[in-house]
Amino acid sequence: MSTTEKGERLSQTVIEAKCFLAEMALKHSDYEYAVQIYREILDLTDSGLAAYQLGALCAMGKGTKQDFLEAAYWFFQAQSQGKEEAGRLLARSTLDYFRQDLDRLTPELLWKKAADFSERVFGEQETRAASISCLKQMVNFCIEKEDFENEVKIVRALAEYGKDAESQNRMGVLYNRGIGLERNDLAALYWFNKAEEQGSAGARADCDGIFQAYSRSLGREDFAEQIGLLAQWCRTGRGPVPLDRERGAFWTGRMEKILTGSDRKGI
Known part of the structure; x- marks a missing residue:
């Protein structure tokens, strides 16, 4: 031997x-x-x-x-x-x-917690994908328990910090239906548009639907004012959507086209 x-x-x-x-x-x-x-x-x-x-x-x-x-x-x-x-x-x-301290964590802190968890458990190479997977488990848990307030927080973490298209689309649905938060169609429009940017076909249909609803129900100036408000939220981060200067410029451009009468058909 x-x-x-x-x-x-x-x-x-x-x-x-x-x-x-x-x-x-x-x-x-x-x-x-x-x-x-x-x-x-x-x-x-x-x-x-x-x-x-x-x-x-x-x-x-x-x-x-x-x-x-x-x-x-x-x-x-x-x-x-x-x-x-x-x-x-x-x-x-x-x-x-993830249930520990969930009620007091902001979406930003929740995403950081998910990233720290994933790096420790799964390793650095899998951090983002693992973070998204873990938080989606929590979303399903909250839906099962009908804990819609925490569902909103977790989906917001996934949508804003994880850049997850499915979650961005879900944020649009939550705002559009008023699930776990106050209904806000402008915020829904923002999130559907973010999901559409990443190729979500369903989000595009919902985005166009909201845009058309505003177009049909409001006069040109009122319509432009609403889109301008969304643009302001994006530029300042002071409304129900995150700071997003790129989308702020996009919605400002749409507002200007509405005022000139060249943009009432859809996104």
């Missing part, structure tokens, strides 16, 4: 011994020692079992402080090592993590 083979066999023996110690610690409710041993195992090797158990202890707050971020990290590591059952607990830990 070569020196390398002897070293590998010794290392495996050490790992097996530590796994046994950790199991005994759990059996006797010595959770702090179990956490210590599982961390030692994970320093030596990528163990799906150790990662799974450590994730469970972090989620329950046994042997260590309760930490859903760390729980999610270890469940993801366990899933990556073939522990399929870790996927369900990863999803649960993700929800538990």
Whole structure:
């Protein structure tokens, strides 16, 4: 047997011994020692079992402080090592993590929290896509619970900071129908137009529909005044839409065309 083979066999023996110690610690409710041993195992090797158990202890707050971020990290590591059952607990830990302090977080802080979570759990290369996926899980959770106020906040984070077309379209729907916030067709027009910019066919139809409704129901000057108000919101960020100088210039141009009578057909 070569020196390398002897070293590998010794290392495996050490790992097996530590796994046994950790199991005994759990059996006797010595959770702090179990956490210590599982961390030692994970320093030596990528163990799906150790990662799974450590994730469970972090989620329950046994042997260590309760930490859903760390729980999610270890469940993801366990899933990556073939522990399929870790996927369900990863999803649960993700929800538990984002539910913490949800009521007091702004959309901007919520997006930052999602980015920090994704970087820790999934790695730097997947941050944006993972952040969007995690927050969409929370959107579905809020819809299921009929928590429309927090749904609006999460969708706004996705739409404004994640630049997600589906969420921009959803913001348009929420404003158009007055779900979880005060109905505002100008704000709906803004978000449908943002989604349309990214190729959303459904958003284009909704955008044109609102524009046409204003055109039919208002005289030229009143119509232009409303579009000018939207442009002002975009330029200043003081209305129900975010600061967006590019769209401010766009809507100013549309207002000017309305006043000259050359733009009443649609976006």
